[in-house]
Amino acid sequence: MLAGVSDSSRSPRSPSVVARITTSRLLLREYRAAEFESFAREFADPLSRTHMPGLVDRRTAWRVFAASMGTWMLNGAGWWAVELLATGELVGTVGAFFRETALDGKLPVDLELGWIVFRPFWRRGIATEAAAAARTFGFERLDAPRVIAHISPGNVASIRVAERLGMRHEVDVDFYGEERVSRYAVERP
Numbered sequence: 001m002l003a004g005v006s007d008s009s010r011s012p013r014s015p016s017v018v019a020r021i022t023t024s025r026l027l028l029r030e031y032r033a034a035e036f037e038s039f040a041r042e043f044a045d046p047l048s049r050t051h052m053p054g055l056v057d058r059r060t061a062w063r064v065f066a067a068s069m070g071t072w073m074l075n076g077a078g079w080w081a082v083e084l085l086a087t088g089e090l091v092g093t094v095g096a097f098f099r100e101t102a103l104d105g106k107l108p109v110d111l112e113l114g115w116i117v118f119r120p121f122w123r124r125g126i127a128t129e130a131a132a133a134a135r136t137f138g139f140e141r142l143d144a145p146r147v148i149a150h151i152s153p154g155n156v157a158s159i160r161v162a163e164r165l166g167m168r169h170e171v172d173v174d175f176y177g178e179e180r181v182s183r184y185a186v187e188r189p
């Protein structure tokens with residue numbers, strides 16, 4: 001069972017406010033407007049974006065930032081800011097979200113996970129801990145039969161995170177005509 005959740009989310013995929021989840025070291029919570037600069041910096045960092053589709057300018061970063069919160073109101077899923085409980089520092093972001101492809105009725109409506117840890121906090125197990133909470137939220141609160149992640153084949157660290165979550169390589173897919181990415185997936189236990 002997922003411990004430490006307090007939210008007003010209701011039935012699966014219904015509108016909700018951002019769920020709050022605590023793990024042993026982390027608090028997953030809503031984004032705050034004052035934190036936008038940290039996100040914009042991250043989206044424009046060439047090293048962090050090595051395996052992501054390009055650098056994101058500040059204007060687009062704002063849209064991504066706002067949409068990451070907005071989808072909570074649309075379908076009860078989205079992204080969280082990840083805060084280190086011990087210090088209150090913002091250390092990254094994880095998501096459990098539906099793409100727009102889930103709305104056209106033609107494609108599978110898989111819940112997707114995503115993870116970004118800010119560079120000074122890499123290799124401390126933060127992505128694994130935060131993403132595991134997002135995965136469990138997907139299974140237990142959103143009733144997802146399985147969760148997926150799209151990862152660039154060269155993103156060794158991210159593949160490791162997926163594997164730590166029990167995800168296995170499923171298929172390589174064309175990602176919006178931009179690149180080939182690997183889809184990882186794990187079924188609900």
Ligand SMILES: CC(C)(COP(=O)(O)OP(=O)(O)OC[C@H]1O[C@@H](n2cnc3c(N)ncnc32)[C@H](O)[C@@H]1OP(=O)(O)O)[C@@H](O)C(=O)NCCC(=O)NCCS
Nearest residue numbers: 048115116117122123124125126127128151157158160161
């Ligand atoms: C991918 C990312 C989120 C990993 O975050 P993290 O908090 O450093 O990951 P963790 O500490 O939980 O490490 C998970 C595993 O990856 C390994 N790992 C982490 N960074 C690594 C690196 N640069 N090279 C190789 N392995 C790495 C860890 O050793 C660990 O493996 P283990 O379980 O075998 O010990 C982080 O590197 C990042 O934000 N990158 C930029 C954004 C990105 O690419 N996001 C994913 C998009 S799909």
